[in-house]
Amino acid sequence: MVRVRSKSALALLVMFALLLTACGNSAGTETNKGSESKGETPASRTKISIMTPLHMAEVPDPKIEQLIEEKLNVDLDIQWIPASTYQDRMTAAFATGSLTDIVNISMTGANREAIKDGQFWDISSYINEYPNLKNLKQDVLNNTLVDGNLYALYQGRPLSRQGIIYRSDWAANLNLAAPETLDELYEMIKQFTESDPDKNNANDTIGLADRGDLTSGAFKTVASWNGVPNEWGMLDGKLAPAFMFPEYKETMDFFKKLRESGYMNTDFPVTSKTDQQNLIINGKAGVYIGCMCDVQQLYTGASQLNPDVQFDVHNKVVGKTGQFTVWSGPGYNHPYLFPKSAVKTEEELKTVLAFLNGLMDPEIANLLYWGIEGEHYSVVDGKAVPISDRGKLDREVIPYNTIEVGDPDTSGRLSGSYDYAPMARAQQLFTDNDNYVVQDPTLTLESQTFTQNKDRLAQLINDATYNYMLGESDEAAFNQAIERWKNEGGAQIIEEFNASYEMSK
Amino acid sequence: MSNQLATNKGSLLRSIRKNKLIYLMIFPGLLYILIYKYIPMYGLIISFQNYKPYKGIMGSEWVGFEHFTRLFNSPDFWMIFSNTLILFGLQLLIYFPIPIILAIMLNELRNEIYKKTVQTLIYLPHFMSWVIVVSISFVIFTFDGGIINGMLESLGFSKINFLLSSDWFRPMYILQIIWREAGWGTIVFLAAIAAVDPQLYEAAKMDGASRFRQMISITLPSIKSVIIVLLILKIGDVLELGFEHVYLLLNSTNRHVAEIFDTYVYVSGILQGQFSYSTAVGFFKGFVGLILVLLANWLAKRYGEEGIY
Numbered sequence: 008m009v010r011v012r013s014k015s016a017l018a019l020l021v022m023f024a025l026l027l028t029a030c031g032n033s034a035g036t037e038t039n040k041g042s043e044s045k046g047e048t049p050a051s052r053t054k055i056s057i058m059t060p061l062h063m064a065e066v067p068d069p070k071i072e073q074l075i076e077e078k079l080n081v082d083l084d085i086q087w088i089p090a091s092t093y094q095d096r097m098t099a100a101f102a103t104g105s106l107t108d109i110v111n112i113s114m115t116g117a118n119r120e121a122i123k124d125g126q127f128w129d130i131s132s133y134i135n136e137y138p139n140l141k142n143l144k145q146d147v148l149n150n151t152l153v154d155g156n157l158y159a160l161y162q163g164r165p166l167s168r169q170g171i172i173y174r175s176d177w178a179a180n181l182n183l184a185a186p187e188t189l190d191e192l193y194e195m196i197k198q199f200t201e202s203d204p205d206k207n208n209a210n211d212t213i214g215l216a217d218r219g220d221l222t223s224g225a226f227k228t229v230a231s232w233n234g235v236p237n238e239w240g241m242l243d244g245k246l247a248p249a250f251m252f253p254e255y256k257e258t259m260d261f262f263k264k265l266r267e268s269g270y271m272n273t274d275f276p277v278t279s280k281t282d283q284q285n286l287i288i289n290g291k292a293g294v295y296i297g298c299m300c301d302v303q304q305l306y307t308g309a310s311q312l313n314p315d316v317q318f319d320v321h322n323k324v325v326g327k328t329g330q331f332t333v334w335s336g337p338g339y340n341h342p343y344l345f346p347k348s349a350v351k352t353e354e355e356l357k358t359v360l361a362f363l364n365g366l367m368d369p370e371i372a373n374l375l376y377w378g379i380e381g382e383h384y385s386v387v388d389g390k391a392v393p394i395s396d397r398g399k400l401d402r403e404v405i406p407y408n409t410i411e412v413g414d415p416d417t418s419g420r421l422s423g424s425y426d427y428a429p430m431a432r433a434q435q436l437f438t439d440n441d442n443y444v445v446q447d448p449t450l451t452l453e454s455q456t457f458t459q460n461k462d463r464l465a466q467l468i469n470d471a472t473y474n475y476m477l478g479e480s481d482e483a484a485f486n487q488a489i490e491r492w493k494n495e496g497g498a499q500i501i502e503e504f505n506a507s508y509e510m511s512k
Numbered sequence: 513m514s515n516q517l518a519t520n521k522g523s524l525l526r527s528i529r530k531n532k533l534i535y536l537m538i539f540p541g542l543l544y545i546l547i548y549k550y551i552p553m554y555g556l557i558i559s560f561q562n563y564k565p566y567k568g569i570m571g572s573e574w575v576g577f578e579h580f581t582r583l584f585n586s587p588d589f590w591m592i593f594s595n596t597l598i599l600f601g602l603q604l605l606i607y608f609p610i611p612i613i614l615a616i617m618l619n620e621l622r623n624e625i626y627k628k629t630v631q632t633l634i635y636l637p638h639f640m641s642w643v644i645v646v647s648i649s650f651v652i653f654t655f656d657g658g659i660i661n662g663m664l665e666s667l668g669f670s671k672i673n674f675l676l677s678s679d680w681f682r683p684m685y686i687l688q689i690i691w692r693e694a695g696w697g698t699i700v701f702l703a704a705i706a707a708v709d710p711q712l713y714e715a716a717k718m719d720g721a722s723r724f725r726q727m728i729s730i731t732l733p734s735i736k737s738v739i740i741v742l743l744i745l746k747i748g749d750v751l752e753l754g755f756e757h758v759y760l761l762l763n764s765t766n767r768h769v770a771e772i773f774d775t776y777v778y779v780s781g782i783l784q785g786q787f788s789y790s791t792a793v794g795f796f797k798g799f800v801g802l803i804l805v806l807l808a809n810w811l812a813k814r815y816g817e818e819g820i821y
Binding site (some may be wrong): 016017020023092098101102104116117118120121124126219272273275277348457458459461462463466469470471472473474477479495 | 533536537540546564565566568587650655656673676755763765767779780783784785786817
């Protein structure tokens with residue numbers, strides 16, 4: 008009896024174990040499927056591997072990958088890593104020495120130390136040998152320098168896409184024009200709350216919908232309109248952080264007043280982006296300050312509930328300085344670096360650079376971004392019009408966007424045309440913003456203390472900012488927070504950045 | 513049974529052969545614990561180093577107790593420590609008795625269908641992730657149009673800002689834990705109660721004991737040892753307060769009551785790539801948990817109860 012029982016018990020155990028392993032590994036096997044389904048590849052092709060984040064649920068169709076391999080004569084190994092675990096995978100890859108030839112990692116924090124330690128190739132002397140890479144924008148490349156050396160190529164992003172999106176039908180109902188100054192903005196938000204802009208005889212609207220993010224929400228943008236520098240600026244001849252400027256406090260007062268008067272969502276520090284957008288989509292709020300590109304999404308959502316809804320975008324809101332200024336990003340996303348653990352010789356480096364140079368050819372750039380002409384998009388008046396089957400684009404084209412190199416100006420890829428007028432207008436305003444951007448001067452400067460402590464110190468100041476805006480603390484408490492920031496490393500950071508600035512002049 | 517598992521090697525092998533099936537049953541669990549819990553402890557060494565992923569464990573420099581001193585000297589250390597202990601105390605005092613009470617109450621139900629339905633309904637929240645639980649609380653308690661504030665307003669009271677006030681953090685925290693975990697916790701106690709000899713109840717009934725008296729004098733003492741074991745285990749978990757849960761509730765206004773070791777280490781250690789520091793904090797947490805378990809176990813034995821070991 009015991010024998011029979013132990014046999015079936017063993018069988019059951021083995022079955023369970025197999026079941027568990029089958030369930031557990033589905034995430035891991037996704038990553039390498041891209042490179043498996045190929046035909047014969049000539050032995051003479053160079054092998055190039057690249058790790059890139061995947062924002063979709065599935066690895067894309069290898070059609071485009073195969074086309075690129077043929078046109079550039081390489082054997083491409085794309086490792087798709089789910090975006091949510093990308094950072095962790097990078098760390099693990101570092102630790103186990105399994106980085107690919109091309110990696111796309113952030114250049115701050117722990118990674119910066121690795122860069123300074125010489126783990127990556129310095130490509131300053133090579134880049135000019137390649138016709139397309141040579142054309143990459145110098146300003147943006149400068150923003151990626153570490154210790155004055157160039158380690159990265161980039162994928163471009165507009166410098167600033169910030170602006171306001173507002174209900175233009177409400178504005179028309181109340182005879183309001185697009186706000187040109189901060190006072191007019193305040194007035195519009197106030198009227199949207201108090202003057203029944205949707206004309207339904209009910210007091211059910213508020214002006215501004217914001218979320219709990221001081222950088223990508225409304226705060227930083229409004230601050231830059233009011234003259235606050237981008238993270239760091241010149242105060243009395245020395246570099247100082249933005250929160251030490253009087254204009255920063257004025258911006259905090261602006262939001263504090265809005266909130267206390269009930270003109271914006273009271274719980275904004277804990278409101279997520281989805282909830283913020285829902286407030287606009289549901290017709291509860293009328294003003295959204297952030298990336299003007301979101302107007303498409305807001306319109307799609309809102310028009311389903313109310314077909315008469317109308318939005319418009321606007322960028323130039325001026326503060327007390329009288330000049331329009333807006334903060335800008337570094338101009339790039341996805342810097343591409345070349346680890347020495349994967350690219351072992353100078354020869355290999357040159358082939359990798361040649362490959363990336365090839366990715367910048369207009370033909371390939373269009374493949375990566377838009378897909379196959381005729382199948383995924385058509386060309387109308389020199390602009391690309393994507394097909395309406397979003398699912399097909401998601402499965403076959405969109406994931407490849409993450410390995411684009413350069414920007415439309417430098418690679419010659421087609422820019423898109425948009426049906427929805429405000430979205431097309433937003434694209435124009437992105438370019439308009441370029442003339443008024445304020446950069447973060449510390450992007451290319453060095454401060455060891457900053458690298459080691461920036462998140463914790465930033466948290467200190469963010470907390471103090473929120474507490475002030477929520478009325479939980481007063482100006483004295485805010486100043487105390489600044490003192491604490493200085494004592495816990497901030498004073499050193501100011502010194503280091505200023506020293507680095509002097510050296511770079 | 514326990515006499516047979518003697519320390520003598522010969523009799524150990526003999527008892528393994530005799531109780532093959534039982535050992536086979538616990539073998540996967542043992543393997544799992546060995547591979548995933550014991551072997552990785554080797555990584556604790558990096559808390560004594562300045563670990564850099566690209567240098568590996570062997571190549572990183574040794575710094576001794578530097579990270580631990582940094583932790584203890586950090587201006588927030590005592591705040592974080594006391595927050596952790598307070599939240600833990602709340603869990604022990606308020607949350608811990610609830611599954612016991614629920615189990616006893618469920619045991620008293622006569623109608624089987626009703627009992628099963630209630631049991632299923634209260635187990636369900638355990639399967640929801642903390643993100644869902646906190647999001648639901650957000651919708652219910654939000655100042656702009658949440659249900660609770662709507663009710664308060666219509667009853668004539670003024671609205672309360674539950675999410676953005678430090679006074680409400682601890683109540684919300686405990687409430688959410690009770691909602692999510694109490695049902696699941698009743699499982700073990702129900703099993704223990706079901707194991708009580710029904711003859712005891714019959715004898716008590718014959719002596720004229722009321723249901724309430726039966727509960728206090730029979731049920732509770734019978735499950736005492738189960739309660740104590742679970743209590744000791746819970747104490748060992750003292751510093752595992754659930755990073756996800758607290759992180760989701762943390763915001764600028766409640767940080768001074770809500771910051772615990774895990775959230776602190778996330779910002780100061782992991783985000784900034786300081787793996788050694790993060791490991792040092794984790795090491796400290798584990799160490800304190802160990803001391804507390806040993807203490808609790810010793811106390812239990814002292815009072816004549818069975819400890820965990």
